[in-house]
Amino acid sequence: MTSSPPSLSHDANDLAAQRAAIVRQYFRMVDAGDPGLLDLYTDDVELFFPKFGHGHGKEDMVEFARRLWTDLGSIGHDIDGLDIMVCGDRVIVEGREWGTLADGTAWPDGTVSTGRFCNVFTFRGTRISSVHIYADPDIASAHTEKIQQLHRAS
Incomplete structure (x- = not known):
């Protein structure tokens, strides 16, 4: 299923709301493994992810997803609990x-x-012309040497 973002609004508040809605749609599509996700990006989209580095263009987005899903069986995001902050052309999202x-x-x-x-x-x-993802790629806490060095038990 391919879905397109809403059309561009001329009102700044409407545009901010549209962008927040697109971000929620992005996470729903990631969770579903929906290849239509690529339709949310500009052709020259930029990506950053720790250990992957920088990517440019939709082909790099596909390669990133392929590499990520090599070790993943499933992924889910707390979409209702996302903390979304819109500031001009940027949307910052914190979540789980x-x-x-x-x-x-x-x-x-x-x-x-x-x-x-x-x-x-x-x-x-x-x-979306750029997405920088800041997350620990060691999602299963397997990097024991670094954990022993840095972890502070509560």
């Missing part, structure tokens, strides 16, 4: 995510890995 790895391991572990993330979207009209 969870899922399973391909081997069935559930994440986050609730101790070290809590499933918190922050995404920064940049828009051109009603299309």
Whole structure:
């Protein structure tokens, strides 16, 4: 199912609301593995994700998803609980995510890995021209050496 973002509004408040709605749609589509997600992006979309680095264009978005889903079995986001802040052409989102790895391991572990993330979207009209995803790619807390070095038990 391919869905397009709403048409561009000339009112700044309407545009901010449209962009927030597009971000919610983005997370629903990510959770569903909907390839129509690409329709939300500009052709020259920019991506940043830790350990992946920077990507440019829809082809890199597809490659990122392919690499990410190599280890993922499922992913879900607390869409109703997203904290969405719109500031001009930027939409900053803090939230929680969870899922399973391909081997069935559930994440986050609730101790070290809590499933918190922050995404920064940049828009051109009603299309996403950039998404920077700030999340710990060690979703299953498997990087034990770094955890032992940094984790502060409550």
